[in-house]
């Protein structure tokens with residue numbers, strides 16, 4: 001494994017039981033992500049993109065194989081350590097923003113930082129900077145319902161990177177937006193990732209956006225393979 005690998009999946013199996021049958025989604029999948037690298041995951045619906053992201057982000061246990069995050073092999077970690085690793089090392093962005101509705105945009109971005117132990121002042125300062133960077137500094141006091149879809153998603157992206165994770169995992173982060181807004185939000189995400197040197201794995205159905213990443217991969221028969229979008 002090259003020394004700058006931040007995420008490595010090796011021999012990952014993941015299957016789901018469905019009644020009497022077993023659905024094998026990942027079958028010996030290998031993947032690695034290097035520091036500062038951006039990778040698009042483009043594959044048809046139902047092939048296992050979300051499953052791969054959940055396994056990579058320690059949200060789901062694989063049935064076989066090993067996930068190594070920041071040099072730490074995660075297989076034998078206690079649930080507590082996995083949760084701590086996830087909080088410190090992984091940022092998630094989903095298709096739907098999942099912001100907390102009763103809190104402002106600023107507070108939503110502060111939340112993971114407060115959980116990580118930062119003071120309110122530090123968390124507020126960083127949240128403000130991120131909102132400015134995403135060009136929505138003027139909407140910090142607004143609650144999610146008062147923001148447009150593109151603005152909500154920019155807040156969700158800011159929240160995902162608030163704790164400076166090692167890896168950003170995004171599951172169709174612009175899938176719920178119209179093409180113009182999607183392109184704008186994707187550009188903001190791309191700029192933030194590149195400026196901060198984050199490594200990112202981004203699932204998207206949009207080939208045009210995928211081509212803007214350093215490389216593209218797809219899922220074929222449960223394995224990750226390189227792909228020219």
Ligand SMILES: Nc1ncnc2c1ncn2[C@@H]1O[C@H](COP(=O)(O)OP(=O)(O)OP(=O)(O)O)[C@@H](O)[C@H]1O
Pocket residue numbers: 016017018023025043044045046047048049050051052
């Ligand atoms: N918890 C689960 N229990 C049973 N089957 C599941 C579970 N999670 C996912 N699956 C099945 O595994 C397959 C892959 O799901 P996954 O969500 O990873 O696909 P995807 O490529 O992300 O799809 P989409 O692009 O539609 O979001 C699907 O057939 C899905 O129904």
